[in-house]
Amino acid sequence: EAQVTQNPRYLITVTGKKLTVTCSQNMNHEYMSWYRQDPGLGLRQIYYSMNVEVTDKGDVPEGYKVSRKEKRNFPLILESPSPNQTSLYFCASSFNRDRGPTEAFFGQGTRLTVV
Amino acid sequence: AQSVTQLGSHVSVSEGALVLLRCNYSSSVPPYLFWYVQYPNQGLQLLLKYTSAATLVKGINGFEAEFKKSETSFHLTKPSAHMSDAAEYFCAVSLIQGAQKLVFGQGTRLTINP
Numbered sequence: 001e002a003q004v005t006q007n008p009r010y011l012i013t014v015t016g017k018k019l020t021v022t023c024s025q026n027m028n029h030e031y032m033s034w035y036r037q038d039p040g041l042g043l044r045q046i047y048y049s050m051n052v053e054v055t056d057k058g059d060v061p062e063g064y065k066v067s068r069k070e071k072r073n074f075p076l077i078l079e080s081p082s083p084n085q086t087s088l089y090f091c092a093s094s095f096n097r098d099r100g101p102t103e104a105f106f107g108q109g110t111r112l113t114v115v
Numbered sequence: 116a117q118s119v120t121q122l123g124s125h126v127s128v129s130e131g132a133l134v135l136l137r138c139n140y141s142s143s144v145p146p147y148l149f150w151y152v153q154y155p156n157q158g159l160q161l162l163l164k165y166t167s168a169a170t171l172v173k174g175i176n177g178f179e180a181e182f183k184k185s186e187t188s189f190h191l192t193k194p195s196a197h198m199s200d201a202a203e204y205f206c207a208v209s210l211i212q213g214a215q216k217l218v219f220g221q222g223t224r225l226t227i228n229p
Contacts, residue, residue, distance in 0.1 A: 031215035042219035094215055104217060106158040
């Protein structure tokens with residue numbers, strides 16, 4: 001089954017404690033992205049990657065890091081989480097080079113609470 | 116820069132009534148447009164997409180949307196609402212066909228009254 005898998009689904013952490021949210025896709029997509037969803041603001045892009053070792057900032061990158069060492073994986077790293085990073089996070093992937101442009105496929109989301 | 120505005124953060128309709136969710140976009144070039152649906156505690160699922168082919172786009176679950184360039188709109192409609200349509204709906208725009216950078220509206224929560 002084609003899917004984007006995020007882990008964990010729920011996470012409560014304390015301010016300043018480094019954490020990583022993993023994301024993996026099995027569709028051989030070139031592009032992967034991270035979004036955060038906040039009430040009344042919709043989804044906003046944090047970072048995206050168009051290829052292995054190629055990443056770029058989205059609209060709200062402050063306080064986040066990403067890496068793309070393998071095509072299928074795109075972890076989101078919070079080096080020193082703060083309460084304003086409490087949010088619902090989504091990983092997405094798109095574009096299969098053999099099949100052409102596709103829409104974005106989304107993971108199930110990770111609800112992060114920073115206390 | 117492109118942007119998306121969804122008119123109405125909450126829309127409530129009766130079961131069997133017409134559903135109309137409004138989306139207006141701004142873009143300097145012809146955009147790619149999407150509607151996604153989010154059910155509680157789930158990720159986003161694509162309803163339909165406009166990629167410069169037919170202006171009237173049909174999607175899943177009986178939804179459709181019409182791209183109107185002159186009005187910069189991409190409103191989502193369904194002739195007859197069903198209880199299972201209750202969810203949050205997001206309109207999104209991308210300038211690039213690969214959809215690696217989506218700009219979303221703020222979302223519209225649809226409630227269906229029995």
